[in-house]
Amino acid sequence: MQFIDLITQxxxxxxxxxxxxxxxxxxxxxxxxxxxxxxxxxxAAYVGTKYCVSCSSGTDALLMPLMAKGVGVGDAVLTTPFxxxxxxxxxxxxxxxxxxxxxxxxxxxxxxxxxAPAVEAARAKGLNPKAIIPVDLFGLPAEYDRLExxxxxxxxxxxxDAAQGFGGTFRGKxxxxxxxxxxxSFFPAKPLGCYxxxxxxxxxxxxxxxxxxxxxVHGQGDGDDKYQNVRVGINGRLDTIQAAVLIEKLAIFDxxxxxxxxxxxxxxxxLKDRLQVPEVPSGYSSSWAQYxxxxxxxxxxxxxxxxxxxxxxxxxxxYRIPLHLQKAYEGLGYRRGDFPLSEGFxxxxxxxxxxxxxxxxxxxRICSVILTA
Ligand SMILES: Cc1ncc(COP(=O)(O)O)c(C=O)c1O
Numbered sequence: 413m414q415f416i417d418l419i420t421q422x423x424x425x426x427x428x429x430x431x432x433x434x435x436x437x438x439x440x441x442x443x444x445x446x447x448x449x450x451x452x453x454x455x456a457a458y459v460g461t462k463y464c465v466s467c468s469s470g471t472d473a474l475l476m477p478l479m480a481k482g483v484g485v486g487d488a489v490l491t492t493p494f495x496x497x498x499x500x501x502x503x504x505x506x507x508x509x510x511x512x513x514x515x516x517x518x519x520x521x522x523x524x525x526x527x528a529p530a531v532e533a534a535r536a537k538g539l540n541p542k543a544i545i546p547v548d549l550f551g552l553p554a555e556y557d558r559l560e561x562x563x564x565x566x567x568x569x570x571x572x573d574a575a576q577g578f579g580g581t582f583r584g585k586x587x588x589x590x591x592x593x594x595x596x597s598f599f600p601a602k603p604l605g606c607y608x609x610x611x612x613x614x615x616x617x618x619x620x621x622x623x624x625x626x627x628x629v630h631g632q633g634d635g636d637d638k639y640q641n642v643r644v645g646i647n648g649r650l651d652t653i654q655a656a657v658l659i660e661k662l663a664i665f666d667x668x669x670x671x672x673x674x675x676x677x678x679x680x681x682x683l684k685d686r687l688q689v690p691e692v693p694s695g696y697s698s699s700w701a702q703y704x705x706x707x708x709x710x711x712x713x714x715x716x717x718x719x720x721x722x723x724x725x726x727x728x729x730x731y732r733i734p735l736h737l738q739k740a741y742e743g744l745g746y747r748r749g750d751f752p753l754s755e756g757f758x759x760x761x762x763x764x765x766x767x768x769x770x771x772x773x774x775x776x777r778i779c780s781v782i783l784t785a
Contacts, residue, residue: 413724413725413726413774413778414726414767417770418600418767421661421664421668421767421768421769424664425660425661429656429657432659433653435656436653442651443649446652447659448649448650448655451466451655451662452465452466454659454662455612455658456614458586460586460589461588461589461615461616463624464612464613465612465613465614465615465621465628466611466612466650467610467611467612467650468609468611469597470597470598470599470602470611471501471597473595473611473613474498474499474595475506475646476613476627477571477613477620477624478502478503478505478508478543479506479645480620480626481543481620483506483508484508485507485508487507487541487542488510488511488539488540488541488542489509489511489541489544490512490513490527490530490534490544490568491503491522491544491546492514492521492546492547492549493514493746494514494731494734494757494758495547495549495573495731495735496730497735497738497740499545499573499735500512500741501740503545509534509539510735511534511539512750512751513526513527513530514526514751514753515549515751515753515757518693519554519693520549520550520552521546521548521554522544522546522554522559523753524555524558524562527562527566531566541568542569543569544559545570545571545572546570546573546590547573547575547577548572548573548576548580548587550690550698550702550703550704551576551698551702552577552580552690552692552696553572553574553577553581553590553696554572554590556582556585556590557582560591563591569591570590571592572590572593574594574614575596575597575602575611576597576602576702577701578597578602578603578604579603579665579699580698583695589614592615592617593613593615594615595611595613596611596614597610597611598611598612602701603669603700603701606661607653609654610651610658622634626642628645628648629647629648629649630647631644631645667768669699671769672700673697673698675703675766675767676690678772678779679764679779682775682779683705683779686783687705687706687708687782703763703764704764705763706761707760709759710759712760713759716762716782717762719782719784723777723781725764727763727765728762729758729761730761730763734755736750736751765778
């Protein structure tokens with residue numbers, strides 16, 4: 413059994429995808445070809461923002477807005493320690509300081525009530541808090557109504573980490589469209605993934621869109637001379653062939669979201685009396701990047717994961733070490749006990765196979781192994 417089945421999906425789109433790839437091989441615009449422009453239009457329309465700037469990964473999609481906004485040494489950017497390392501890594505890469513804020517029980521997303529005290533503590537240390545990066549963890553958008561209110565009050569702007577959230581919604585708005593700017597990843601395992609690395613940035617802000625396009629190509633200027641560099645940038649472009657893959661996958665994405673929801677519902681109805689199943693509060697929908705359960709203890713998690721392994725069923729822990737306890741972030745001075753919810757989740761959480769092509773019989777088998785473990 414696969415943790416994520418990309419083969420069945422590939423078989424579904426293979427004919428039209430191969431035609432598109434052949435067109436690109438023949439037209440020869442391998443970088444910034446017409447498919448990239450077409451994809452950006454489609455993605456902006458899908459997410460509901462004025463602009464979409466495609467790029468080379470979800471990490472660059474987070475990095476580019478920080479660079480474009482001039483975040484740097486002496487600045488603080490708030491985020492959660494219960495996320496993939498890239499969320500905090502980009503803050504460090506621009507020379508700013510990550511300031512961690514614990515998550516909420518139930519949704520695993522950043523707790524808006526803890527943002528103001530963290531800002532105060534950062535200011536007391538002489539840092540200048542500029543922005544907040546809420547993460548749409550496992551596919552569920554963070555609590556943007558409260559986050560937007562608190563960030564307005566504190567003078568922060570929001571960079572939404574929708575790397576996992578793409579396809580999720582909150583009050584009818586799609587993930588990627590919250591805050592000043594949103595970032596997503598098209599890593600193959602993501603809800604919308606390409607066949608390599610890829611990402612995109614979303615915004616309604618004209619000036620930010622202009623800056624992002626410049627940062628994406630080595631800080632090039634607006635003029636005709638592409639070798640005129642007006643700011644420090646990166647090589648952050650999305651390959652044309654990856655854009656073609658994404659155009660084909662976007663066409664079946666809504667249908668796949670329905671299937672992901674089917675799988676999540678089936679898991680939750682069978683497992684809810686045995687383990688803590690993921691919560692989707694009213695007004696939200698998840699893209700189910702991961703279906704993550706909480707065991708009652710680390711020992712129980714190990715027992716269930718071992719039983720799954722014996723049955724040939726893959727399961728994965730996201731995330732075993734919260735970022736404030738990672739060696740790379742030792743220098744920030746955090747200690748065990750600083751973020752009790754993140755720490756507690758990392759000791760008990762595990763994720764089950766999740767993809768749109770998981771069959772009822774497979775779901776039954778996974779659940780019966782868990783229920784008898
Ligand atoms: C929450 C989160 N942020 C950022 C990233 C980075 O995306 P990428 O791997 O495309 O650079 C990921 C991807 O794994 C992620 O899960």
